[in-house]
Amino acid sequence: MSLRAVAAVSVLVCAAAVLGHGVARGATAAAVAAATFRDPANDVRAADIDLRSISVGKRNGALVVRFTVRGPITDNVSYTASVRSGAGSWALVARRGGGVDSFLLYDLTLGRTTSVNGAIEGRTATVTAPIEALGGQTNATLGRVGAYFRAEPVAGRIGDADRAANVGPTVWFCLTDRRPRPQWGPCIWPGQVRSAAR
Numbered sequence: 001m002s003l004r005a006v007a008a009v010s011v012l013v014c015a016a017a018v019l020g021h022g023v024a025r026g027a028t029a030a031a032v033a034a035a036t037f038r039d040p041a042n043d044v045r046a047a048d049i050d051l052r053s054i055s056v057g058k059r060n061g062a063l064v065v066r067f068t069v070r071g072p073i074t075d076n077v078s079y080t081a082s083v084r085s086g087a088g089s090w091a092l093v094a095r096r097g098g099g100v101d102s103f104l105l106y107d108l109t110l111g112r113t114t115s116v117n118g119a120i121e122g123r124t125a126t127v128t129a130p131i132e133a134l135g136g137q138t139n140a141t142l143g144r145v146g147a148y149f150r151a152e153p154v155a156g157r158i159g160d161a162d163r164a165a166n167v168g169p170t171v172w173f174c175l176t177d178r179r180p181r182p183q184w185g186p187c188i189w190p191g192q193v194r195s196a197a198r
Contacts, residue, residue: 032058034066035173035188038195039164047071048123049151051162054081056147056173057190058131061139065092067125069151075099076157079125083147088135094118094125097155105129144187146170164196
C-alpha cells in the first residue's frame with residue numbers, strides 16, 4: 001500500500017472516531033429526559049405565581065429544576081424546589097427582585113447557601129445545581145429525589161403563594177431510567193408527566 005493510501009486510510013479512521021465520539025456524547029446528553037409534575041391552573045390569581053408544571057432531571061452532572069407558570073414572569077417573585085435524597089435536604093431557588101435575577105442552593109442540613117446557575121425567561125424559571133454539592137453525591141449515585149414546590153411573591157409584593165406536590169405522599173422524581181423499573185412508590189420516571197390529584 002502506498003504512503004498516500006495509508007494516509008487516506010488514517011484520515012478516514014480518525015474522522016470516524018471523532019464522529020463516533022460526538023454521536024456517543026450527544027446520545028448520552030439526550031438519553032434521559034426530565035420527569036415532570038403538572039399542577040392545576042388558576043390556583044392563584046397572579047399568572048406568574050400560578051405553577052403549571054415542574055420538571056426535574058439530570059444534565060451534565062447537575063440537578064436541573066424547571067418551573068413553568070401560567071403567564072410571563074414579571075418581578076418580585078420566587079420559585080423554590082425543596083428536595084431530599086438520603087439524609088440530606090436542599091432548596092433550589094430562582095428569584096427575581098427589583099429586576100435582578102438570582103439562583104441559590106440552600107443546604108438545609110448544614111445551613112449553607114451557594115450561588116448556582118439558572119435562567120428566568122418568559123414563563124419559565126430554571127435552577128441548575130451541581131450534583132456534587134448535594135451531600136457529595138455523583139451523577140451515578142443520585143437516582144431519585146423527593147420534592148415539593150412553592151411559588152410566591154416577595155419584596156413587598158402582595159398576593160397568594162402557590163404550592164405543588166406538598167399534599168399526600170412524597171412525590172419522587174426518578175432521575176435514571178432503569179429497566180426493569182423498580183417499584184419506588186409514587187415515582188415519576190424520566191419522560192413521564194404526572195398530574196396532581198385535585
